[in-house]
Amino acid sequence: MSDSNQGNECVAGGSDGADDHELMRRTAAGDHAAFAALVRRHQARVLALAYRLLGRWDAAEDVGAEAFVRVYERARNYEPQAQFTTWLYRIVANLCWDQRRRWSRAPAPLPEREDAGGKPADAIERDETRQAVRRAVASLPDRQRLVILLHRFEGLDHREIADITGWSASAVESCLVRAYARLRELLSCEKSK
Amino acid sequence: MRHLQEIELIALASGRAADDAAQAHLEACEPCRRRFDAVRRTYDALGAWTAEPAAGELWPAVQRRLLHRPAFAERSGRGRVIRLLRVAAAIVIGVGLGHGAGRLWSPARTASSPPATDVGEALALYALENPSPTGLVMILGDDPGVGNAEGVP
Numbered sequence: 001m002s003d004s005n006q007g008n009e010c011v012a013g014g015s016d017g018a019d020d021h022e023l024m025r026r027t028a029a030g031d032h033a034a035f036a037a038l039v040r041r042h043q044a045r046v047l048a049l050a051y052r053l054l055g056r057w058d059a060a061e062d063v064g065a066e067a068f069v070r071v072y073e074r075a076r077n078y079e080p081q082a083q084f085t086t087w088l089y090r091i092v093a094n095l096c097w098d099q100r101r102r103w104s105r106a107p108a109p110l111p112e113r114e115d116a117g118g119k120p121a122d123a124i125e126r127d128e129t130r131q132a133v134r135r136a137v138a139s140l141p142d143r144q145r146l147v148i149l150l151h152r153f154e155g156l157d158h159r160e161i162a163d164i165t166g167w168s169a170s171a172v173e174s175c176l177v178r179a180y181a182r183l184r185e186l187l188s189c190e191k192s193k
Numbered sequence: 194m195r196h197l198q199e200i201e202l203i204a205l206a207s208g209r210a211a212d213d214a215a216q217a218h219l220e221a222c223e224p225c226r227r228r229f230d231a232v233r234r235t236y237d238a239l240g241a242w243t244a245e246p247a248a249g250e251l252w253p254a255v256q257r258r259l260l261h262r263p264a265f266a267e268r269s270g271r272g273r274v275i276r277l278l279r280v281a282a283a284i285v286i287g288v289g290l291g292h293g294a295g296r297l298w299s300p301a302r303t304a305s306s307p308p309a310t311d312v313g314e315a316l317a318l319y320a321l322e323n324p325s326p327t328g329l330v331m332i333l334g335d336d337p338g339v340g341n342a343e344g345v346p
Binding site: 036039040043044046047048051052057060061064065066068069072073126129130133134137148151152153155157158173176177180181183184187 | 200207236239241243250251
């Protein structure tokens, strides 16, 4: 997933090359094609973020679909002050917190594990590295996990992350520093195993 | 000489810091370079976690959910039609009920209700229609010699 493809950039194959704000304006006016274009433009990033936060594709798809439904419902009140993705990621993050809260009350489903059977040695090694990273990120506290995912995988800086989370920039900064330090420890432990 | 802060090293590792001074410091300062290498190793290691969505398209799932939401029906024009149909149905039901009630109630009302306007008149009419052995007609009659109990020897 590319870190450069974010914000209101026009993506080839979008609705007439319209930016996100324009698509939202048309969605509010009842243009379903514009809304479909908006969903297609951002679905991969929304799914990836939800998956990394929740650890399950089925839950990520559920959250992703619900996030876009919320976008549709609020399209009429949408004001293009910041990037569209800032608002979208905030909705996704909130839905993921809600999901995790529900799981904390009921027995949480186990994270999915990919089967490495029948793969060549280098592919198995890549899988193991991926699993190690996944375990390390999953072991972070919720806030640290969110800032790491938004920073490393969504390519956002600490000010943008502050806009999404509603935390202060300095709080995000210290969260990010602690998260990277913790991951450094965890990943070096994994390597030494 | 000010060493680079951890957040600056993270920004440099992610390639989002366009600060020439920080870059220059990094080249000149061995301790900062070692710290930077550690941050970059962590940053690069995280890149191993690729996430390829199992479901390519979210749109069908979004559409399915929207069909059950009022906002979708409203914006798609279906809401207006549904509202009109509801109003029309309410009018038809109201008129039908009114008509049915009218037919059911009006014959009974004419049969049982006296056209009288006060209770005394109504009782008199009732007594005239239904002669009573108890002398109710006499009691209500105008002639005191006939109707008054005191006139009876």
